[in-house]
Amino acid sequence: MIIKHVMLQLFFALLPFILFNVYYRDKLQNYSKKFIIITSSLSLFLAMTFSCNLNSGFYFDVRHIIMYFGVIFGGLQTGCILLIEFFVYRLYIGGDGIWTGSSVFLCTFFLSLFFNQIYKSTHRMTLVTCMAGIVLSIHPTLILYLNQPHMVTNYLFEHMVVFPLQYLIGIWLLTTLFHKAASDKALFINCSQNEKFEAISHVAASLAHEVRNPLTAVKGFLKLIRYSSLEQGKIEQYIDISLMEIDRTESVISEYLSIAKPPSKQKGKTNLSHQVQVIIDVMASYAIMSNVEIELEHKPVVPVWIIANGDEVKQVLVNFMKNAIEACVEIPQAKVSLSLNLVDRNVLLIIKDNGVGMSADQISRLGSIYYSTKSSGTGLGLTYSFQVIRAMGGSIAVQSEPSEGTRFTISIPLLDYAQETPATRIS
Ligand code: ADP
Ligand code: MG
Numbered sequence: 001m002i003i004k005h006v007m008l009q010l011f012f013a014l015l016p017f018i019l020f021n022v023y024y025r026d027k028l029q030n031y032s033k034k035f036i037i038i039t040s041s042l043s044l045f046l047a048m049t050f051s052c053n054l055n056s057g058f059y060f061d062v063r064h065i066i067m068y069f070g071v072i073f074g075g076l077q078t079g080c081i082l083l084i085e086f087f088v089y090r091l092y093i094g095g096d097g098i099w100t101g102s103s104v105f106l107c108t109f110f111l112s113l114f115f116n117q118i119y120k121s122t123h124r125m126t127l128v129t130c131m132a133g134i135v136l137s138i139h140p141t142l143i144l145y146l147n148q149p150h151m152v153t154n155y156l157f158e159h160m161v162v163f164p165l166q167y168l169i170g171i172w173l174l175t176t177l178f179h180k181a182a183s184d185k186a187l188f189i190n191c192s193q194n195e196k197f198e199a200i201s202h203v204a205a206s207l208a209h210e211v212r213n214p215l216t217a218v219k220g221f222l223k224l225i226r227y228s229s230l231e232q233g234k235i236e237q238y239i240d241i242s243l244m245e246i247d248r249t250e251s252v253i254s255e256y257l258s259i260a261k262p263p264s265k266q267k268g269k270t271n272l273s274h275q276v277q278v279i280i281d282v283m284a285s286y287a288i289m290s291n292v293e294i295e296l297e298h299k300p301v302v303p304v305w306i307i308a309n310g311d312e313v314k315q316v317l318v319n320f321m322k323n324a325i326e327a328c329v330e331i332p333q334a335k336v337s338l339s340l341n342l343v344d345r346n347v348l349l350i351i352k353d354n355g356v357g358m359s360a361d362q363i364s365r366l367g368s369i370y371y372s373t374k375s376s377g378t379g380l381g382l383t384y385s386f387q388v389i390r391a392m393g394g395s396i397a398v399q400s401e402p403s404e405g406t407r408f409t410i411s412i413p414l415l416d417y418a419q420e421t422p423a424t425r426i427s
Helices: 002-013 015-023 033-049 063-093 098-121 125-147 149-154 156-227 232-260 272-289 310-328 360-365 381-391
Strands: 052-055 058-060 268-271 293-298 305-308 335-343 346-353 395-401 405-413
Touching: 002 015, 002 033, 002 052, 002 063, 002 156, 015 033, 015 156, 033 063, 058 098, 063 098, 063 125, 063 156, 098 125, 125 149, 125 156, 149 156, 156 232, 156 272, 156 310, 156 381, 232 272, 268 272, 268 310, 272 293, 272 305, 272 310, 272 335, 272 346, 305 310, 305 405, 310 335, 310 346, 310 381, 310 405, 360 395, 381 395
Parallel strands: 293 335
Antiparallel strands: 052 058, 268 305, 335 346, 346 405, 395 405
């Protein structure tokens, strides 16, 4: 009976960690204070609702674990909210133990604030967590013994072994697991930013090279105009060509800069057709340098509206295009093609290459963090891209044969159907 109670209470205590993994799984952001407030309040409510009533009016649950967690990850504000929630709910429940229970909980609140100060200013988190676990598991029994000694002596095993052990394990488990999950998330966010700069810097090297070509052409025309006696019509023609070259270079550079800038967080109506054209222009020089032909095979004449963050979409397109080009570098007559097709409520973006291809085993590992077969690869490009596509309610399908090539089919709901969110599929 008591085992069942302990297991149920530990489950409530671990609720914030479980919800973190569910809610933030596909998000490129870390937990917020609001998240801690909501999950710890919910957890406290459930723990108190299903608490163990040993003697009439005395209830035991994992409230101390939740208070400690709330203060450590959500600060003073979360602690105060939990305190108010506790008092209100405890008054509503009633019973003999109100005042003893409230003073113990108030004490937990202050102890948690104290440990929070130490936790924030030290790197020895495990030690602080263990110390907090020990103190917070002993003090409830101690205060109860000072106020109502018979409660402790009547249930000696529970108060000396079960509850202290439950608090100790709960505090250690919840704090360690949550801290690990949150720091993994922070590391991933950080790495995907670095991955972006890494990808962008490769493209920049080829872009700088490519900008020299129109410059050389324009220089040639200017020299011709300056030193040759050309007729007016020819001069105008050369000036027009030069202006066109300059315009094109200017637009490629500004598009490149728009990709390289730090991403905004805003989602909105985005024209995928335009984004694809931008990426083709920006990646053209990278493809030429790698001896790969890139082609836009099919594009609808009308704008293709989706709900997305434009910066994220561009980054995803760069990742897929860069992988496709990299898969082709050793291949003669290498070709990467992109096409956009409207099918029912979705837009299908197909990226096809005739590069090295992948085995079934490699396909099954796609999207796993840090999975890369390249000597200088990061294995973050697809992890990031899959997350972004999933968050848009899209799906990804892969077809690939070793030495034949690869075809990625990305399906994204069109603007009017964006609310429906199918799961990501890899086949
Ligand atoms: P990285 O490019 O840094 O290796 P990614 O996450 O972009 O990391 O890609 C992970 C792995 O997926 C690559 O190392 C490669 O083995 C494989 N891959 C991705 N796209 C293709 C493709 N078009 N053709 C063949 N292999 C690919
Ligand atoms: Mg890559």
